[in-house]
Amino acid sequence: MDREIKPYILKRPAEEATPPKLSLDYAKELNPQQLAAVTAVDGPSLVIAGAGSGKTRTLVYRVAYLIDKGVDPASILLLTFTRKAAQEMQHRAGLLIGARSERVFGGTFHSVANWLLRRYGRPIGLEPGFTILDRSDSEDLINLLRAQLGLNEKEKRFPRKGTIAEMFSKCANTLQSIEEIVLGEFAHFSEHLEALDKLKRAYEGAKRQRQLVDYDDLLVKLRVLLSQDEGASRAIAGSFRYILVDEYQDTNRLQADLIRKLAAPHDNVMVVGDDSQSIYAFRGATFRNIMEFPTLFPGATIYKLEENYRSTQPILNLANEVIQGAAEKYSKHLFTRKLDGPLPVLVQAAGENAQSRFVAQKILELREEGVPLDEIAVLFRSSFHSFDLEIELSRRDLPFVKRGGFKFIETAHVKDLTAHLRVLENPLDAVSWSRVLMLVEGVGPKKAQDLIAAFAKAERQDRPPGQCINEVLREVSGRSGRGLKELARVLEEAGRVGTMTPAEQVNELYAYYLPILKEQYDDYPKRMRDLEHLYTMAERYERLEEFLADMALEPPDASVANVEAGERDDERLILSTIHSAKGLEWQCVFVLWVVDGRFPSAYSFASEEELEEERRLFYVAVTRAKQHLYLTYPINEYDKGTGMILSKPTRFLDSVSPSLLETWALVEERGGREWGPREWE
């Protein structure tokens, strides 16, 4: 029997329907200053956007406006501070003008440079499969070379690997020589200048030879490419006709120069930022970029966004007073129409645990009052400042996620497993090789280096490098022989080109690594779950190269334990370093450890410039709050680092009029409960 077949129409998603042309009423959706910036004509423009003044909104509408006017989305370059920010803007632009926005080229400076270098980098000696070194990888490589050059003979105190990496990084980001950096900022190591210079050359040579690229190199090499290879330079600069840069106050000299070069053919650059929120000087950023933009791009138009849509007047009053003390800034005056709201509160706690208990208790109260948990954030200067609070929150079953600080990808077991993936992708990667080899029983630093040297020797033109390496591994006899043969087997298995997805490769290597993991860590069950998490992340990729690059450039910031704690409840409290809270906002914000010595950190006491940066950091923290702001400071805390007893609130409140703050002191409840949670444990 024949059945009648009825057609059922599958609709195209709404976004793909023909988008309206210039249908947005820009004048209605934006205030006059925002509108002026959004509809600015071609040429350079600088948007000074105070905290909460609708900076993202302005950028999103600008993108929409350009596309609406007929600009090809693919010719718009949107440089943001995190890839998340780029995605969010693309999404919001999509809501305005449809799917065309997806073709906007957006990301961080580093991810854009990564993309361009893989595509155009050959002329300057970069193969598309190059490996990105994260900070600890580059430290490891520096350490290796230092040993090889015999520079760790300890006659005089030689800088640690971390310090050396910092020096090299500063050179790259501030466009200065090693001599300028050492004499200027590390004068106590100036006697080692010659050795450091030699080490720096060795480091650069080793990276070049082995197709390794550290974070700074991504930018440095792009700059080299733009100035040395005319073909690539024309192709790149020609494909971006409009450049938008977010968070311009946190760019460094190198990045400013890149923008200058990318925009050379047309000068269509709009940079957006707030000099008062510049908080990345430690990695070479300088708010002078924003001050000097009009010099770099003569004829730039300046727009100022001064209406704050985020915070109440009492919070803004405090913020304005705090930043009043800053030495150098574009003058701007923030105002709001939300006149009423509670005064910010300065809370004195008898100690760190009292502070934690206050925060936890207050959060429970706020939740009773109807404030959702994900509208509350706890901010702090340094990642470890929240350890005690984290324990307190777990005890009370308050779900939270922590942002900033230690990254998933940086944990030892995840690094171990990815090192295996990386040697498959780039057999020249000596840093990963040494990590991989040292995991084998009976192999230490010496044998690992010998093996890596043997790989280079065994290499022959007529065969793939992996094969030569495996032969070397198989020939080893003695204590480590068995382990190395096993390693060769699994690498061959996982390395079959083209037949395996990244996820399958992870799986293969996981099976090999598991016994090593169990041997090494007592808490291996937790770590196993992290590695399974790595597997699910790998499933999203088709190519190993892409997976590894993304892991280095945009590492997921929570370890699995945290994520799970959060997923029990879709509402979760945010704990975050102030740096990671940049650009975000909450109904209620707590700032921990607002005590002189922690905030500003005692490290910054010596330098006026660093103190200024801490002040701006405090300003950023305060301006995250919409309604409620609690600043807490424990007293009588002994600081091991400096030997000081910390008791005084941050100096940034010294000049603030008392009428702008409520002050509370915590008192223990009398009677019933004589014990604190500490003894109860």
Next chain:
DNA sequence: CTTACACGCTTTTTT
């Protein structure tokens, strides 16, 4: 000569 392991010291912020 190497590897493995124990102990004390120091710890900012991140692409």
Next chain:
DNA sequence: AGCGTGTAAG
């Protein structure tokens, strides 16, 4: 918790 250093064991 991780790094560098010193020491015992292979």
